[in-house]
Amino acid sequence: MDLQLTDRTAFVAGASKGLGYATACALAAEGCRVAVCSRNETRITEAAAAIADATDQPPEAVVPVVCDVTDEAAVAHAIETTVAQFGALHVLVTNAGGPPAGTATSVGPDAWPAALKLNLLSTIALCRHATPHLQAAAAEDDGHARIIMIASAAAKEPIPRLALSNTARAGVLGYMKSLAADLGPAGITVNAVLPGYTRTERLNDLADSTRAGTGQTREAVFAGWAENNALKRIGAPAEFAATVAFLAGRPAGYITGTAVPIDGGRTKHLL
Ligand SMILES: NC(=O)c1ccc[n+]([C@@H]2O[C@H](COP(=O)([O-])OP(=O)(O)OC[C@H]3O[C@@H](n4cnc5c(N)ncnc54)[C@H](OP(=O)(O)O)[C@@H]3O)[C@@H](O)[C@H]2O)c1
Incomplete structure (x- = not known):
């Protein structure tokens, strides 16, 4: 299938x-020409070069942008820089790191606004400036x-010990649905993708915090999580990304206001 993304432009946070x-x-x-952002200049510059190399794109087609998405002025600047460089913006993918683990009663008062800033308000700021x-x-x-908003399977089925994420992601879905209604008449689709357990550094960190003091290995924690999935395994980032690319493409033009779990069958509800 041709996703018709050739010479389109994207910003991936x-x-x-x-x-x-x-x-x-x-x-x-x-x-697609892609602007990639993160907080750290060395990491994002190396990532941009690696992405261009891995996909046989010229270096100028994958542009690094230093931006902390919790800083609205930085978000505004990053989007403007991207549009100035590429001449247009067709696809926005919102994303950031995840908040720390903890139960609803154990996390401290400062953790709540920080998590909402990281995972909800950053999404809104990126969308506002890209719109x-x-x-x-x-x-x-x-x-x-x-x-396309990267959220979490926690948005539909809260994950034990991830109260901050459970709370912020639900807000992302409310915003996603509201924005889809606003931007639909202009022909802009707005969707969320909900990763389940997928092998990244974030998942290693969560596994380490889960096994702390238990004597379990990291792989044993992963195995426990995998057992809770229909597919009985942890996902690969490329499997997640394939769905995002589909939603970004032209053939997905009649899909909007949805939240798509990419979780190996972790979520158990019917709707
Ligand atoms: N992996 C999973 O199994 C899983 C499951 C459910 C939900 N999620 C959620 O999906 C999102 C991505 O997960 P991941 O596993 O890819 O996380 P990750 O491996 O920790 O990567 C996070 C990325 O976001 C960047 N970042 C972090 N804070 C940022 C900020 N304030 N501004 C700009 N960039 C920032 C990091 O780069 P720098 O450090 O260079 O800034 C890094 O590139 C997270 O919100 C996570 O909670 C992941």
Whole structure:
């Protein structure tokens, strides 16, 4: 299937590693020009070069942008820089790191606003600053504009000991659904993707915090998580990224306002 992403332009947040990195790779492999952002100049510069190399794209097609997505002024600057460099913006993928683990009663008072800033308000800031450019892209003759929010399977089925994530991700879905209604008439699709357990550094960190003091190995923690999935395994970032690339492509133009679990069958509810 041709996703018709050749010479389209995308901004992928939180892309120096993990799910954002894999997503940028998948988009670049489809011929999309991609701006990748993270907080650290060395990490994001190396990631951009590695993505271009891995996907046979010229270096100028994968641009590193230093941006902390919790800083709204930095987000505004990053989006403007991308549009100035590429001339347009067709696809926005929102993402950031995950908040620390903890139960609802154990996390401290400062952790709540920090988590909402990291995972909810950053999503809103990215969308707010990208929207005028996406509207312009959608209004072109061959209009094509997409927003994809990376959230978590926790948004649909809360994960034990991840109270901060459970709370912030539910907010992302409420915002996603509201924005999809607002931007639908302009032809812009807005969706969320909900990763389940997928092998990244974030998952290693969560496994280490889960096994602390138990004597369990990291792989034993992974095995326990995998057992709870229909597919009985942990996912690969490339499997996650393939779905994001599909949603970013033109053939997905009639899908909006949805939250797609990419979780090996972890979520057990019917709807
Ligand atoms: N992996 C999973 O199994 C899983 C499951 C459910 C949900 N999720 C969620 O999906 C998201 C991505 O997960 P992941 O596993 O890819 O995480 P990860 O391996 O920790 O990668 C996070 C990425 O985001 C960047 N980042 C972190 N904070 C940022 C900020 N404030 N501004 C800009 N960039 C920032 C990091 O780069 P720098 O450090 O260079 O800034 C890195 O590139 C997270 O929110 C995570 O909680 C993951």
